[in-house]
Amino acid sequence: MKALSHAVSDAAVIAWRNVIKIKRVPDVLVFVLISPIMFVLLFAFVFGNSINIPGGSYREFLIAGIFAQTVVFGATFTGAGLAEDIQKGIINRFRALPMSRSALLVGRTVSDVVYNALSLLIMALTGLVVGWGISSSVLDAVAGFALLLAFAYAFSWVMAYVGLLVPSVEVINNASFMVTMPLTFVANTFVPAENLPPVLRTFALWNPVSAVTQATRELFGNIPPGTAPPEAWPLQHPVLYTLLWAVLLVAVFAPLAVHRYRTSGRRA
Amino acid sequence: MANLVEASGLVKRYREVTALDGLDLAVAEGSVLGLLGPNGAGKTTAVSILATLLEPDAGSARVAGIDVRSRPRDVRRRIGLSGQFAAVDEHLTGFENLVMVGRLYHLGRHRARARAGELLELFDLAEAGGRPVKTYSGGMRRRLDLAGALVAAPPVLFLDEPTTGLDPQGRRQLWEVIRGMVGGGTTVLLTTQYLEEADQLADRILVIDHGRAIAEGTADELKSRIGAERIEVTVTDGAALEPARAALARFAVGEQLADGRSRTLITPIAGGAPVLAAALHELAQAHIAVRDVGLRRPTLDDVFLTLTGHVSAPEENGQ
Numbered sequence A: 001m002k003a004l005s006h007a008v009s010d011a012a013v014i015a016w017r018n019v020i021k022i023k024r025v026p027d028v029l030v031f032v033l034i035s036p037i038m039f040v041l042l043f044a045f046v047f048g049n050s051i052n053i054p055g056g057s058y059r060e061f062l063i064a065g066i067f068a069q070t071v072v073f074g075a076t077f078t079g080a081g082l083a084e085d086i087q088k089g090i091i092n093r094f095r096a097l098p099m100s101r102s103a104l105l106v107g108r109t110v111s112d113v114v115y116n117a118l119s120l121l122i123m124a125l126t127g128l129v130v131g132w133g134i135s136s137s138v139l140d141a142v143a144g145f146a147l148l149l150a151f152a153y154a155f156s157w158v159m160a161y162v163g164l165l166v167p168s169v170e171v172i173n174n175a176s177f178m179v180t181m182p183l184t185f186v187a188n189t190f191v192p193a194e195n196l197p198p199v200l201r202t203f204a205l206w207n208p209v210s211a212v213t214q215a216t217r218e219l220f221g222n223i224p225p226g227t228a229p230p231e232a233w234p235l236q237h238p239v240l241y242t243l244l245w246a247v248l249l250v251a252v253f254a255p256l257a258v259h260r261y262r263t264s265g266r267r268a
Numbered sequence B: 001m002a003n004l005v006e007a008s009g010l011v012k013r014y015r016e017v018t019a020l021d022g023l024d025l026a027v028a029e030g031s032v033l034g035l036l037g038p039n040g041a042g043k044t045t046a047v048s049i050l051a052t053l054l055e056p057d058a059g060s061a062r063v064a065g066i067d068v069r070s071r072p073r074d075v076r077r078r079i080g081l082s083g084q085f086a087a088v089d090e091h092l093t094g095f096e097n098l099v100m101v102g103r104l105y106h107l108g109r110h111r112a113r114a115r116a117g118e119l120l121e122l123f124d125l126a127e128a129g130g131r132p133v134k135t136y137s138g139g140m141r142r143r144l145d146l147a148g149a150l151v152a153a154p155p156v157l158f159l160d161e162p163t164t165g166l167d168p169q170g171r172r173q174l175w176e177v178i179r180g181m182v183g184g185g186t187t188v189l190l191t192t193q194y195l196e197e198a199d200q201l202a203d204r205i206l207v208i209d210h211g212r213a214i215a216e217g218t219a220d221e222l223k224s225r226i227g228a229e230r231i232e233v234t235v236t237d238g239a240a241l242e243p244a245r246a247a248l249a250r251f252a253v254g255e256q257l258a259d260g261r262s263r264t265l266i267t268p269i270a271g272g273a274p275v276l277a278a279a280l281h282e283l284a285q286a287h288i289a290v291r292d293v294g295l296r297r298p299t300l301d302d303v304f305l306t307l308t309g310h311v312s313a314p315e316e317n318g319q
C-alpha cells in the first residue's frame, strides 16, 4: 500500500518537474504550442483546396489526421527527455534515490500527456478558426480527444524505451523520424487510405495511426454522410483496434523500459 | 565500532579494461575514508557500486549493514551521493532541485521545502536559489549537487571528488560542512586527487591504483612512509644527476628518486627551509649547475612514486 502511494507520488514529482519546463524552456514551448498551430495552418491553406474529398471538405477531413500526427510526433519528446536526463547525468541522481523504479518513466509519460493535451487544445482552437468543427455530441468529442491521448500515451512508452537506448538527444530526434514519418504519412491521415498504391495501402489500413484518425473523425462527426464504410476490419472498428494497440504497446514497452532504466550501468 | 561501509573483493570489468580488480574497503561508523588515486584508478567505479548505480562482476558490499545487490532500495534510503559530475536539473531553480530530491526521499512537501531552504543557506546559494541552474557557475552547480546529497541527512555519504572545481574558499567551506556532518555522526567515503584534502578530512586513507588497494593508513602513517617534504632539484646537465644525489644523500630521510628524462632529483627531507639552504650550499660546493630548485610538500605523485616505484601511469579514460 505504502509502496503504491510512493510510486504515485514519486511519479507526480517527476511529472511536475517536466511540466514546469513548459514555461522555462523555449524549445518545449515551441514544440508543444507553436508548431501544432503551424501544422494546422499550413495543411489547411496549402493542401486545403487541392485535394477533394467526396461529399465533404478537405479541411474537415484533415484536422483529425493532423491531431493524430502531432500526438505521435509528441512521443519523440518523451524519448528525447529521457535521453537528455542520461546525457546530462541527472539520471544518476535519480537512480541513487529511494524512489520507485518506475517513477522516472511514468512521470515522464504522464507529463507528456499534459503536453499533448495542450497541443490538442491549441490545434482545436486553430482548427475552429480555419473552419473545422465538431458536429457530434460533447460526449463523443471528449471521447475523441481521450482516445488520441490514450494512444499517444501508449506510443510514448515506445519512445521512452528508445530514449534509454540511444546515446544522445540528437540521435533520437533524427532516428525517430524514420519511424514517425512513415507511420503518420502512410495512413489515412492526409489522404483516404483507399487511394494509396497496393502495398502502402495494406500498411495504411492496418496502421494503428489510421485507426486513431478514423476513430477521431467518427467521434468528431467529421465524416460526410453517405461516405462508403471502410472495408478493412481495423477501420470498421477503429476505437477497439486503437485501444488494442495501446494496451499492447504499454504491455510490451513499459516493462522493457523499466528494466532498461534499472539495469543500464551508468556511472556516478 | 561497526563498519557502515564494507566491500570485499569488488571486481568490475568494462570490456578489456579492469576498473576494479578485487578491491576491499571498510569505513567505520562516524569516520571518513579518503579514497585516493590517479585518473582511471577506479574511484568512481567503486563509489558507483557502493551507491547502487552499478553492479559488480564479483565481490560483495554492504552499506549500513545492507547488501547493495539484494536490497538496493533500502541502501538508497540511507545514503547521499554526490557524483563526480554534478547531477542537477538545468531548467529547475536551485530551490526546486532540492525540493524535488527531498520529495523523492519522501520527506513530505513541507519538510522538503524547509530542508531545501536550510541547505541553500548552508552552501551559500540562498541568493541564487530562485534562479534556474543553467545560470549557475560550475562551482555553484557543484555546491548544489553536494547539497542534494545532504537533503535527507543520510547516515552514509558518498562524495566523488567533491571539491573539484571549487575555489579555495568554497573548498574550505565544504570541508567545514563535511566536518560538521561527521561531528553529527555521519559516515563519509570521499574520493579525491589531492593528498591535502584527504589529509584535512579523512581519518583513514586508502590509496588505489589499477583497481587495487596499494596502501592504507592514516595521513600521518602514509606521510611517514614517503617523508614530509622534499627538495626537488633540476640540474642543467644530466650527467650531474648522480653527483647531485650523492651531495644531497645526507639530508635524505627516505629513498631519493632521480628521473633522467627531466633531469630531476627528488630528496625527501625533514627540517624545512634551513635544510634547503644547507642543501643548496652543498650543491654549490660540488660545482653542480642547478637550473631549478624548490621545497615541496608531498603530492599524490610522490605517494605513487614511493609506493609503486613508478610514476602513476597516465590513463586515457574517456570521460
Ligand SMILES: Nc1ncnc2c1ncn2[C@@H]1O[C@H](COP(=O)(O)OP(=O)(O)OP(=O)(O)O)[C@@H](O)[C@H]1O
Residues within 6 Å of the ligand: A267, B014, B015, B017, B018, B019, B037, B038, B039, B040, B041, B042, B043, B044, B045, B046, B084, B315, B316, B317, B318
Ligand atoms: N563505462 C565505461 N566503459 C568503459 N570503460 C570504463 C567505463 N567506466 C570506467 N571505465 C574505465 O575504468 C577505469 C576506472 O575508471 P573510474 O572512472 O572508476 O576511475 P577514477 O578513479 O574515478 O578516475 P578519475 O580520477 O579520472 O575520475 C578507467 O580505466 C576507465 O577508463
Ligand SMILES: [Mg+2]
Residues within 6 Å of the ligand: B043, B044, B045, B084, B160
Ligand atoms: Mg572518477
